[in-house]
Amino acid sequence: MSELGLGDHLIVDLYEVTMLEAYLARGMNELASFELFVRRLPETRRFLLAAGLEQALSFLESFRLSPDELADLSRVHPLSPPVARRLSDLRFSGDVDAVPEGTVMFAGEPIIRVTARLSEAQIVETRLLNIIHFQTLIASKAARAVLAAAGRPLIDFGLRRAHGGEAGVLAARAAYLAGFAGTSDVRAGADLGIPIFGTMAHSFIQAHDEEAAAFADFASVHGARVALLIDTYDTEAGARKVVELAHSLAGQGAAFRAVRLDSGDLAEHARRVRRILDEGGLRDVQIVASSGLDEHAIAALVASGAPIDRFATGTKVVTSADAPYLDCAYKLVEYAGRPRWKRAEGKQTWPGRKQVWRTRNAAGVLVSDCLAPVSETVKGATPLLEPVMRAGRRLGPRRPLEQIRSAALAEVRGLPEGVRSLEPGPRFPVRVSERLAIRSPDPNQGPRR
Amino acid sequence: MSELGLGDHLIVDLYEVTMLEAYLARGMNELASFELFVRRLPETRRFLLAAGLEQALSFLESFRLSPDELADLSRVHPLSPPVARRLSDLRFSGDVDAVPEGTVMFAGEPIIRVTARLSEAQIVETRLLNIIHFQTLIASKAARAVLAAAGRPLIDFGLRRAHGGEAGVLAARAAYLAGFAGTSDVRAGADLGIPIFGTMAHSFIQAHDEEAAAFADFASVHGARVALLIDTYDTEAGARKVVELAHSLAGQGAAFRAVRLDSGDLAEHARRVRRILDEGGLRDVQIVASSGLDEHAIAALVASGAPIDRFATGTKVVTSADAPYLDCAYKLVEYAGRPRWKRAEGKQTWPGRKQVWRTRNAAGVLVSDCLAPVSETVKGATPLLEPVMRAGRRLGPRRPLEQIRSAALAEVRGLPEGVRSLEPGPRFPVRVSERLAIRSPDPNQGPRR
Numbered sequence: 001m002s003e004l005g006l007g008d009h010l011i012v013d014l015y016e017v018t019m020l021e022a023y024l025a026r027g028m029n030e031l032a033s034f035e036l037f038v039r040r041l042p043e044t045r046r047f048l049l050a051a052g053l054e055q056a057l058s059f060l061e062s063f064r065l066s067p068d069e070l071a072d073l074s075r076v077h078p079l080s081p082p083v084a085r086r087l088s089d090l091r092f093s094g095d096v097d098a099v100p101e102g103t104v105m106f107a108g109e110p111i112i113r114v115t116a117r118l119s120e121a122q123i124v125e126t127r128l129l130n131i132i133h134f135q136t137l138i139a140s141k142a143a144r145a146v147l148a149a150a151g152r153p154l155i156d157f158g159l160r161r162a163h164g165g166e167a168g169v170l171a172a173r174a175a176y177l178a179g180f181a182g183t184s185d186v187r188a189g190a191d192l193g194i195p196i197f198g199t200m201a202h203s204f205i206q207a208h209d210e211e212a213a214a215f216a217d218f219a220s221v222h223g224a225r226v227a228l229l230i231d232t233y234d235t236e237a238g239a240r241k242v243v244e245l246a247h248s249l250a251g252q253g254a255a256f257r258a259v260r261l262d263s264g265d266l267a268e269h270a271r272r273v274r275r276i277l278d279e280g281g282l283r284d285v286q287i288v289a290s291s292g293l294d295e296h297a298i299a300a301l302v303a304s305g306a307p308i309d310r311f312a313t314g315t316k317v318v319t320s321a322d323a324p325y326l327d328c329a330y331k332l333v334e335y336a337g338r339p340r341w342k343r344a345e346g347k348q349t350w351p352g353r354k355q356v357w358r359t360r361n362a363a364g365v366l367v368s369d370c371l372a373p374v375s376e377t378v379k380g381a382t383p384l385l386e387p388v389m390r391a392g393r394r395l396g397p398r399r400p401l402e403q404i405r406s407a408a409l410a411e412v413r414g415l416p417e418g419v420r421s422l423e424p425g426p427r428f429p430v431r432v433s434e435r436l437a438i439r440s441p442d443p444n445q446g447p448r449r
Numbered sequence: 450m451s452e453l454g455l456g457d458h459l460i461v462d463l464y465e466v467t468m469l470e471a472y473l474a475r476g477m478n479e480l481a482s483f484e485l486f487v488r489r490l491p492e493t494r495r496f497l498l499a500a501g502l503e504q505a506l507s508f509l510e511s512f513r514l515s516p517d518e519l520a521d522l523s524r525v526h527p528l529s530p531p532v533a534r535r536l537s538d539l540r541f542s543g544d545v546d547a548v549p550e551g552t553v554m555f556a557g558e559p560i561i562r563v564t565a566r567l568s569e570a571q572i573v574e575t576r577l578l579n580i581i582h583f584q585t586l587i588a589s590k591a592a593r594a595v596l597a598a599a600g601r602p603l604i605d606f607g608l609r610r611a612h613g614g615e616a617g618v619l620a621a622r623a624a625y626l627a628g629f630a631g632t633s634d635v636r637a638g639a640d641l642g643i644p645i646f647g648t649m650a651h652s653f654i655q656a657h658d659e660e661a662a663a664f665a666d667f668a669s670v671h672g673a674r675v676a677l678l679i680d681t682y683d684t685e686a687g688a689r690k691v692v693e694l695a696h697s698l699a700g701q702g703a704a705f706r707a708v709r710l711d712s713g714d715l716a717e718h719a720r721r722v723r724r725i726l727d728e729g730g731l732r733d734v735q736i737v738a739s740s741g742l743d744e745h746a747i748a749a750l751v752a753s754g755a756p757i758d759r760f761a762t763g764t765k766v767v768t769s770a771d772a773p774y775l776d777c778a779y780k781l782v783e784y785a786g787r788p789r790w791k792r793a794e795g796k797q798t799w800p801g802r803k804q805v806w807r808t809r810n811a812a813g814v815l816v817s818d819c820l821a822p823v824s825e826t827v828k829g830a831t832p833l834l835e836p837v838m839r840a841g842r843r844l845g846p847r848r849p850l851e852q853i854r855s856a857a858l859a860e861v862r863g864l865p866e867g868v869r870s871l872e873p874g875p876r877f878p879v880r881v882s883e884r885l886a887i888r889s890p891d892p893n894q895g896p897r898r
Contacts (some may be wrong), residue, residue: 002720011614013606014647022649022670028656037713072639118656125650129609130617137612157462160578161774163586163612164619167459168579171612184462190521198463200471201574203781207477207567221471231793264794313775324773325764332652340655344680345713365857 006059006131010069013126014077020119021083030336032118033353034125035110036132037331047428048105048417049408051174052135053098056112056128057394063124065094092120096389099356101399102139102177102408104415106369106430109356111136113385118335125330127255133328134167138174141295141320143412145313146179147420148198148299153181153310155197157290158318165423171318177401178269179409181310192401197312199227199260199288206232212241219249219256227258227288230273235261243280250301258286258310266291267306274307286313294321295422350436357381372433455508455580459518462575463526469568470532479785481567482802483574484559485581485781491772495868496877497554498592498857500623501584502547505561505577506843512541512573543571545838548805549859550848551588551626552833553864555879558584558805562834567784574779583616587623590744590769592861594762596869598749602630604646606739607767620767626850628858630759642849646761648676648709648737658707661690668698669706676707676737679722683735684710688722692729705796707735707759715740716755722770723756737761743770745762778789799885806830813863821882 023029038048065073065087070283074084094116105111111132114121145154156175162168165187172188174220182195189196200218208214215228230238242259259277266289277285289301290312298311303370315321331349332340339351350371357370357378412420419428472478486495505514512521523533554560560581563570594603605624611617614636621637631644638645649667654712657663664677679687691708708726710718715738726734739761747760764770780798781789788800799820799824805820806827819827838843861869868877 002630006614008614008636010636010639011608011617012635013608014635014638014645015633015649016647017635018647018667018671019649022653022667023656025670026666028666032652032656034652060887073635076635076638076645122650124653125652127608127614130614131613133610136610157464159460160515160779161577161582162528162579163583163768163773164615165455165457165576165579166615167615168460184464186461186466186522186525187457187459189463189525190459196463196525198465198467200464201571202791203481203483203571203574203789204468204471204780206791207481207784209787216484217475217477218467221474222467233792262793263796312672319612319768319773321773324612324768324770326611330609332655332687335656340652342651342655343682344651347712366756 004035006055007062008069009063009065010072011127011130012123016123016125017073017077020087020123021080023118023122024083024086029117029119031115032121032332033113033115033334034121034330035333035354036112036114036129036135036185037110038105038107039327039328039329039347041107041325041427043424044322045140046374046421046425047140047143047415048136048326049139049178049411050099050103050105050111051101051139051177052099052132052170053112053388054398055135055170056131057096057389058396059127059131060092060096060124060389061392061394063090065090078400086119090123091118091392092116092124093392094120094389095387095391097385097390099384100386100404101408102404102411104366104411106428108350108430109369110354110373112383113353115353129328129330133326135170135174135177136328137320137324137326137334138171138318138380139408141323142175142178142180142317143408144422145297145298145311146409147412148295148302148422149311150302152302152308154179155310155312156180156183156185156317157312158314159185161315162318168315168318173401175317177404177408178389179412182300184239194401200229202229202232205229211238212245215245219245224257227259227260228256229262231261231269232262235264235269236272236276237277240280242285243276243282246282256282256285258288258292260288260312261290261341263333266308267301267304270306270308286310290314292316350432352436353434358384360414365416366414366428368429368431370431370433371436376433376435378433453864455509457518458512458514458576459521460576465572465574466522466526468744469536469572470529471523472568472571473532475534478566478568480564481570481781482562482564482783483570483779484782484803485561485563486559486778487554487556487585488776488778488796490556490876491775492873493771494589495870496589496592496864497585497775498588498627498860499548499552499554499560499585500550500588500626500775501619502550502561503847504584504619505580506545506838509541509545509573509838510841510843512539514539524682535568539568539572540841541565541573542654542841543569543838544836544840546834547837548833549835549853551853551860553815553860555877557799557820557879558818558878559803559834562802564802569692570655574714578777578779582775584619584623585777586769586773586775587620587767588627588857590772591624591627591629591766592857593744593871594742594747594760594766595753595858596861597744597871598760599751601751601757602621603628604761605629605632605634605763605766606761607763608634610764611767617767622850624766626853626857628854628861643850649678651678651681654678660687661694664690664694668694672728673706675720676709677705678709678711680710680712680718684713685721685725686720687824688725689729691734692725692731695729695731705731705734707737709737709739709761711740715757716750716753717756719755735759738870739763740767748871771784799881801885803885805833807833809863814875815863815868817878817880819880820885822885825882827882
C-alpha cells in the first residue's frame with residue numbers, strides 16, 4: 001500500500017525545527033497538549049465532517065526522521081550535533097484523543113488532541129494540520145453533494161484537477177467516507193478499497209472517424225459494463241446511435257449500463273435522452289450526468305425531476321471550490337500542567353484540555369453541543385473525543401472505511417433539518433461550559449468567539 | 450531527491466485504462482496529438498503563468514507500471530493477459546512541445562502538446578493535467594501577490610493548509626517560480642533549492658510563562674537570525690519587550706533580524722511597532738506581516754504606506770482561494786494524420802496541432818497573440834511552444850529554477866499595464882488565424898470561443 005507521502009518527514013515548516021532547537025537547548029520538554037480545531041466555518045458550510053484521522057495516526061505512529069532526511073535537513077538548515085542526535089532519536093510516543101472519523105463537528109470544537117512531550121507534539125504540527133484539514137474540508141463538501149443527490153449515487157471524477165496526486169487520492173477517500181459511491185482514481189481503489197468507475201473520454205470518440213464506430217468498439221471490448229459518453233457532437237444524435245447499436249448487437253434492451261452527459265443543459269438533455277432510450281427499448285440504461293457539478297447544481301437537477309440516475313462530480317468537490325480551506329489551528333492549550341491560551345486579536349483560544357459533549361433528543365437528532373474542560377461531565381450528553389493512541393501506539397484495530405462511511409451517513413441523517421440545508425443560516429449552537437469561561441485568567445480580555 | 454509521488458503510476462483515472470483496453474483490442478494505436486490548455490480564465494485572473502513542465506517531463510520520462518502497480522491494478526480492474534503484457538511494456542516514447550515554465554499564457558493557448566502513439570498519449574492524461582494544472586494555478590495566483598508586494602519579499606507559509614503534502618511542496622515551487630523569495634517548507638528547500646524561512650509559532654510563546662522569557666530563549670539559541678512573533682498577547686507590548694531584550698543583550702540595535710505581526714490591523718500595528726522599534730534604536734529590525742494575506746490585502750497594506758518590509762502568505766496563495774481551479778483540458782487535436790475536434794456545447798475545441806505566436810512592441814511589451822496551425826508562420830511574431838522531448842527523452846538539461854524564476858519575473862514585467870492590474874478587466878486579445886478557422890469542417894457549427 002502506497003503511503004501517500006506520509007513517510008516523508010521533511011514535509012514540515014522550518015519553524016517546527018527552529019522551535020525544537022530552542023526547546024532542546026533550554027531543556028523545555030514537559031508534557032504539552034495541543035488541540036486541533038476549526039476557528040470559524042466558511043459561510044457556505046453548516047457543519048463539518050471530521051476526516052483524516054486514519055492517515056494522521058499512521059503518520060504519528062511511523063514518525064521518524066530517516067538518515068537521508070536528516071542529511072537533507074542539515075544541508076538546508078545546519079544542525080548542531082546534539083540537535084541532530086535528538087532529531088534522529090525523535091519518535092512520537094504521546095497520546096491522542098480524537099473524534100471518530102465521520103463525526104459531525106462545528107466551529108471551536110477540538111477534532112483531535114495531542115498530548116506528548118513538547119518536542120514531539122510540536123514537530124508533528126504542520127503535517128497533522130495538513131492531513132486533517134484537507135480530508136475534513138473535502139468530506140464536509142462532499143457531504144453536501146450527498147445531501148443534494150437525495151439517494152442517487154455520486155462518483156468522484158476529480159483527480160485531474162485535485163491539487164496534486166496525493167490530494168486526488170485523499171479527496172477520493174474523503175468523498176467516499178462522506179457517502180459517495182466511488183471514484184475514478186485507481187490508486188484510491190487499490191489502496192483504500194474504494195469502488196472505482198470509468199467510462200471513456202471525448203478523445204475516444206474523436207479518435208474514431210464515426211461516433212457510432214467508437215460506441216461499437218467500446219461495447220465490443222467492454223460489453224455490458226460500458227457507459228457511453230454521448231455528447232461529443234450532438235447529445236440526442238448520440239443517444240439514437242446508442243439505441244441503434246443496442247439493437248444491432250442484441251436485438252434487445254440491456255446491452256449497456258449507462259450513457260453519460262457532460263455538457264449543455266443537463267436536465268433538458270437528460271429528458272430528451274431518456275425519451276429516446278425508452279422509445280428504443282433501453283429502459284434499463286441509466287443516465288449519468290457530469291460537467292462542473294456541485295451540490296447546488298445537483299440539487300437543482302434533482303428538483304427539476306430530470307431523469308438522471310447518477311452524478312459524477314469533479315473539480316468543485318475535490319477542491320471544495322466555494323470554500324477551498326478551513327480556518328483551522330493546532331493550538332497549545334496546556335504545558336507543564338498549566339492551561340495556556342492565546343489572546344491575539346480575532347484568534348483567541350480557550351485554555352486547557354477540552355471535551356465536546358453532545359446532546360441528542362429521543363429520536364437521535366442532535367440538540368446541542370457543550371465545550372467543557374476535560375475534568376467536567378455534562379449530564380445527559382455524550383463525549384465526542386475518545387482515546388485513540390497511547391504512548392505512540394494505536395488503540396484498537398484500524399477502522400474499516402465502510403464502517404466510517406456508514407457512521408458518517410448516520411451522523412448527517414441525525415442533523416436537525418436546518419443544519420442539513422445547503423443554504424447559509426444560523427449557526428448550530430455550541431455552548432461553552434461556565435467552568436471553561438471562568439478559567440480564563442482575565443474574563444474581560446479572555447477568549448471570545 | 451523525493452519524487453513527490455511522480456513514481457506512482459496508478460494515480461490515474463480508470464477510464465484511461467478502459468480506453469486503452471479498447472484501443473489495443475481494436476488495433477488503434479496511430480500517432481495522436483493532444484493539447485493541454487485552459488478554456489477560460491477565472492474572472493479574477495488576467496493572465497496565467499505556465500508551470501509544472503519540469504515535473505511533467507520527469508513523469509513522462511520515467512513512466513512505467515511496476516509489477517506491484519500492475520498487480521494492484523489487476524486486483525481492482527481485472528486485466529486480460531495481453532492487456533497486462535502491453536501495460537507492463539508501456540513506456541512514454543513520444544514527443545512533447547511546450548512553452549517554457551514561467552511563460553505568460555492566456556485562455557485557449559496550448560501550454561503543452563503531446564504527440565505519441567494513442568495508447569501512450571492517452572494513459573498519461575490524468576496525471577499530466579494534475580501536474581500542470583496545479584502549478585500553473587498557484588504560479589498564476591502567486592504572480593499577483595508578487596505584483597501587489599511591489600518589490601517587497603514574499604514568503605510562502607501555506608504548507609499546513611495546502612491540499613496534502615505534495616500540494617504544499619509543489620505550491621512552494623510554483624510560488625517561488627512566480628517571484629516569491631522562499632518558503633517555510635523544508636522539503637521544498639531540500640529538494641528544489643528554494644530558500645527556507647522559519648520563525649516561531651504562538652505555542653512557543655505560550656509554552657513560556659512570560660513572553661519576554663520566550664524571546665530571550667529564542668534569541669539565546671538562534672542569535673541574530675531570529676524573527677520574533679510579537680502578537681500573542683499584546684502586539685505593542687511585545688515590541689517593547691523586544692527593545693528591552695535587545696538592549697539587555699547587546700546594548701545596541703541589531704540583535705534581531707525581524708519581528709512578525711500575525712493578527713489585527715496589520716497596517717496600524719506595523720506603524721506603532723515601527724515607532725517603538727525606531728525609538729528603541731532598532732531601526733534595522735524588519736517587520737514581517739502575515740495572517741490571511743492575499744494580493745488584495747498586500748496591495749492595500751502597500752498603498753497605506755504601512756512600514757512592512759516582508760509579507761508571508763499562506764492558505765490563500767497555496768489554495769488559490771478565490772479561484773481554486775482552472776478550467777483546463779487535454780484534448781485530442783489530431784489522430785492518424787487527421788485533425789480532430791469536439792463540438793460539445795460550451796466546450797468546443799480548435800482542430801489540429803497549433804502554435805501560439807506572440808508579438809511584442811519595441812519596448813518588449815506584449816502586444817498580441819495569434820493561435821495558428823503549426824504549418825503557419827506569423828510574421829514578426831515569436832512562437833511560444835518549443836520542442837522539449839523527442840522519442841521519450843528530454844531535449845537539453847533541466848532548467849534551473851532560478852532561471853525560470855528570472856524569466857517569469859521578466860514575463861510579468863513585459864505585460865501591458867492593464868493586464869498586470871489586480872482588478873478584473875477586458876481580456877487580452879488572442880487572435881485566431883484565419884487558416885485555423887477555415888479548418889473547421891462546418892464553420893456554422895464549428896468551434897467557437
